[in-house]
Amino acid sequence: MSARTLISPGRYVQGRGAVHQLGEYLAQLGSTPLIVADDLVWGFLGHDVEDSLRKADLPVHRAGFGGVPSENEVDRLAGVIREHGADVVLAVGGGSTIDAVKAAGFLAGTRWATFPTMASTDAPCSALSVIYTEDGGFSEYRFFPRNPDLVLVDSQVVANAPAQFLVAGVGDALATWLEARATAQSGARTMAGGLPTLTGTALAKLSWEVLWDNAIEAVDAVREHQVTPAVERVIEANTLLSGLGFESGGLAAAHAIHNGLTAVGATHGLTHGQKVNLGSLTQLVLEGAPSAEIREFVEFTTRLGLPTTLTEAGLRTDDPDTLRIVADAATAPAETIHSMPFEVRGEDVLAALVSVERLARRIRADAKLPEPVPHRAH
Known part of the structure; x- marks a missing residue:
């Protein structure tokens, strides 16, 4: 044990x-x-x-x-x-x-x-x-x-830094709770080298809650280079709470899919947090999360300016060979996706990635949110 x-x-x-x-x-x-x-x-x-x-x-x-x-x-x-x-x-x-x-x-x-x-x-x-x-x-x-x-x-x-970096940090930190709760369910080892503590998992959840309550207000303030209480809370959530939460709470599918996305040149130029956000949404699809949870996640992160479609990562659903590279890299034997409380194969990731495009587009259209803008690698 x-x-x-x-x-x-x-x-x-x-x-x-x-x-x-x-x-x-x-x-x-x-x-x-x-x-x-x-x-x-x-x-x-x-x-x-x-x-x-x-x-x-x-x-x-x-x-x-x-x-x-x-x-x-x-x-x-x-x-x-x-x-x-x-x-x-x-x-x-x-x-x-x-x-x-x-x-x-x-x-x-x-x-x-x-x-x-x-x-x-x-x-x-x-x-x-x-x-x-x-x-x-x-x-x-x-x-x-x-x-x-x-x-x-x-x-x-x-x-004082461009607001896009704070947004990227939110994308990275939102994954912390999604991955920690999956790790807690599976009983997998964390990046700290042991089973998750109640403390690590609780800090991951607190990070999530702080971001949902403060992220949009904080990003608006940082666009004007102002430090407000919301900004202080989001900095702490992105840096300390997420740092403790991911390491001692556990990583799962979201970061593994991020790593898979780095394997294809089309995604280069995206920030770490942008790729992680797409990984978080894909993890929710893999889990069969409730429709309301997926809808809220897509709407919230789209409003923040984070990608929720393959298009925004420079990928296409009609390019299965590239998506297969992502899926295979995400499910490599040592990847954290195997901390999910069920077996995940490359085919499962591929199917989830493809389904994300139409799903997110529909949610965004229903909420009258902007159409995805294609990412151009650089």
Whole structure:
């Protein structure tokens, strides 16, 4: 029998202006930090990060990020960490930067911390990294013996980012409860390495509830770069609640279908959360969820601007060969789709994907929501 397990970051800090406390918290972890951030992020945040570290009597050294958390990029960063002699490495940026830094920090044998500049994924809190191929396809999950020592989120920095990133984070986080409840039913092991705890499952459900109550209002506020109570709640749901919930509550079909979608070039250019949202809807179809639940999910996520059709992912129902690639990748032996409380085969995923197109279009038409806009890969 497997034990029940809950894992979490050492400290979570969130609030407007939190960047000014970064040095204070980082100094508790080490005296020779290395910051990893791409040039774009450093251009608008570097001054505040430098100022905070210097006030804490910490040196400022930065390494760039290559853009994709691939095996080669992780190995390169691990070499930079060793060469610098860093005792803590800080990721400043989005989920790709964070995943690369966690993996590199583990290889280099140092502590790691995260400063997400957007609330677009639940990567900042977790003890795993998603590794991709150089062209953006899913390669593997890498698991680590601990979570980040520090996760610090400046709510104003998140609100200053394009609203599409917050929307993507909602798409990622909404899957947390759908997958956790499936894992709880099946009794499968979670990404934390044990059975789900009541706490992990409850946090996943709380993430769902917070998003349904606050997401639309929060996205409207972020379009004006404002931080409101709704924005703070959604940042926490996307980052902390979803991070704890997916890792200690369990992943199932939605993220496996996301991974399948990355296997075809047509979906490249979509965010992680956009692909996950299509995976969530497909999971609901696979489950035979009540029509009312599916309708509410399609209407809610469409209003947020998330894709609910194959068309919006650059796919077509009359291209079964491409959809078969997605379905086969989603049902690979090691995939989390096998945490569903019933057997799922490639044919089942293929049928669900095809049915989603007409189903979502009908729901959207009935609700007088916009027609799907085809996605063009780039």
